[in-house]
Amino acid sequence: MDSDPGPSRRGTSWYEPASLDHDPFTHSAVFYRDEPEYLAHTVPFILDGQAAGEPVAVAVPGPNLRAIQDEVGIRGGRVDEVRWLDMTKAGRNPGRIIPGVLRAFADQHTDRRARIIGEPIWPGRSSSEYPACVQHEALINAAFLGREVTILCPYDAQGLDPVVLADAAATHPIMVDGDRWWRSRDYAPEQVVDAYNTPLTEPASAQEHAVAADQLPLIRRWARQRAAQAGVETDRLDDVTFVVNELVTNSIEHGTGNPRVLAWTTKDAVVFQTTNAGTIPDPLVGRLPATPGQIRGRGLLATNLLTDLVRIHRSDDRTTIRVHFHRAGHPR
Known part of the structure; x- marks a missing residue:
C-alpha cells in the first residue's frame, strides 16, 4: 500500500490540516x-x-x-x-x-x-x-x-x-x-x-428590486409573489420570504456600496441573488451548527438549511449570494 504523506499545507489561514498520523479525524x-x-x-x-x-x-x-x-x-x-x-x-x-x-x-x-x-x-x-x-x-x-x-x-x-x-x-x-x-x-x-469560488453572472432576464431598509416589506412581498408565480410549493413560500429577507437585511446592515437583490426563474427553480460590498472571509460561515450565544452566521446557516442550493462568490471587496428554491415537481 502506498503511504505517501502528500504535501504539507500548514499555515495561518482558515484551514490548517493536522498530520494524518496525529489527527483523530x-x-x-x-x-x-x-x-x-x-x-x-x-x-x-x-x-x-x-x-x-x-x-x-x-x-x-x-x-x-x-x-x-x-x-x-x-x-x-x-x-x-x-x-x-x-x-x-x-x-x-x-x-x-x-x-x-x-x-x-x-x-x-x-x-x-x-x-x-x-x-x-x-x-x-x-x-x-x-x-x-x-x-x-x-x-x-x-x-x-x-x-x-x-x-x-x-x-x-x-x-x-x-x-x-x-x-x-x-x-x-x-x-x-x-x-x-x-x-x-x-x-x-x-x-x-x-x-471553485467563481464569479456568478445573472441572466439578462433577471429582475432587480430596490434595496433599502424601508423597502423590506415590499421585498418580502415581491419575493413571495415571484416564488408563487414560479410554481414553488405553497408550504415553502414562508421559507422563501424568510431567506430573502435575511439576505437583504444582511446586505443593508453589513454591506456597503449599493447592495442589489435580483430574481429570475429557471426551468426547475426560482433564484434570488444579493450582492454587496461586504466580505465573508471564512468559507465555513453558515456551514457549522450554531453554538449557544452565537450572534454572527445564523442567517447564512438558516439559508443553507432552508434552500435547495446556495452559491457564494467572495472577492476582496464584494460578496454575492445566490439561492435556489425548486419549483413543484423538481427535487427538493
Missing part, C-alpha cells in the same frame, strides 16, 4: 464501479463500527441506501441502530450537509468515535450544484479537524466525470480503490475552495 474517498464493489467497502465499514460500539450514520442516494440496508441485514448487522438518510433529499443543497447531516449526527456522540458514510456527489448532479459539492467536500476537513470521527465518501468511478474523481483526490487526504489505499499527493482543500 479520518476523511476517505473510495472509488467503486458497481454494486458489489460499493457494498464491499460500505457494509464492512458499518459492521466494524457496530462491533467497536461506534454510532453509525449513512447518507447516500436512495437506491444505494436500500442496497446497503439489505446487505447489512443479510450479514446480521443491526439495521435499526444506523441513522439512514437519503442524500438526494437531506443533502440536495451541499451547504446543508455539514450542519444538517454530518455535524448534526457527530455532535450527538461526542463521547466516542462516530462513523459516517456520506455520498454528496452522484451522477446527475447539475453543473450549478457541483461547485458547491466540491467546496463542501473540501470544507469537511476544517469542520471536523481534531474530532474523533471517520467519514467515508463513495465515488462512482464509472458514472462520474474524471474531473470529479481528480477533485476527490484534492479534497480527501486518504484514497481507496479496491484493496489499495494511499495518502493523496494532490490533497489541497483550501486551493479547491478558492478554485
Whole structure:
C-alpha cells in the first residue's frame, strides 16, 4: 500500500490540516464501479463500527441506501441502530450537509468515535450544484479537524466525470480503490475552495428590486409573489420570504456600496441573488451548527438549511449570494 504523506499545507489561514498520523479525524474517498464493489467497502465499514460500539450514520442516494440496508441485514448487522438518510433529499443543497447531516449526527456522540458514510456527489448532479459539492467536500476537513470521527465518501468511478474523481483526490487526504489505499499527493482543500469560488453572472432576464431598509416589506412581498408565480410549493413560500429577507437585511446592515437583490426563474427553480460590498472571509460561515450565544452566521446557516442550493462568490471587496428554491415537481 502506498503511504505517501502528500504535501504539507500548514499555515495561518482558515484551514490548517493536522498530520494524518496525529489527527483523530479520518476523511476517505473510495472509488467503486458497481454494486458489489460499493457494498464491499460500505457494509464492512458499518459492521466494524457496530462491533467497536461506534454510532453509525449513512447518507447516500436512495437506491444505494436500500442496497446497503439489505446487505447489512443479510450479514446480521443491526439495521435499526444506523441513522439512514437519503442524500438526494437531506443533502440536495451541499451547504446543508455539514450542519444538517454530518455535524448534526457527530455532535450527538461526542463521547466516542462516530462513523459516517456520506455520498454528496452522484451522477446527475447539475453543473450549478457541483461547485458547491466540491467546496463542501473540501470544507469537511476544517469542520471536523481534531474530532474523533471517520467519514467515508463513495465515488462512482464509472458514472462520474474524471474531473470529479481528480477533485476527490484534492479534497480527501486518504484514497481507496479496491484493496489499495494511499495518502493523496494532490490533497489541497483550501486551493479547491478558492478554485471553485467563481464569479456568478445573472441572466439578462433577471429582475432587480430596490434595496433599502424601508423597502423590506415590499421585498418580502415581491419575493413571495415571484416564488408563487414560479410554481414553488405553497408550504415553502414562508421559507422563501424568510431567506430573502435575511439576505437583504444582511446586505443593508453589513454591506456597503449599493447592495442589489435580483430574481429570475429557471426551468426547475426560482433564484434570488444579493450582492454587496461586504466580505465573508471564512468559507465555513453558515456551514457549522450554531453554538449557544452565537450572534454572527445564523442567517447564512438558516439559508443553507432552508434552500435547495446556495452559491457564494467572495472577492476582496464584494460578496454575492445566490439561492435556489425548486419549483413543484423538481427535487427538493
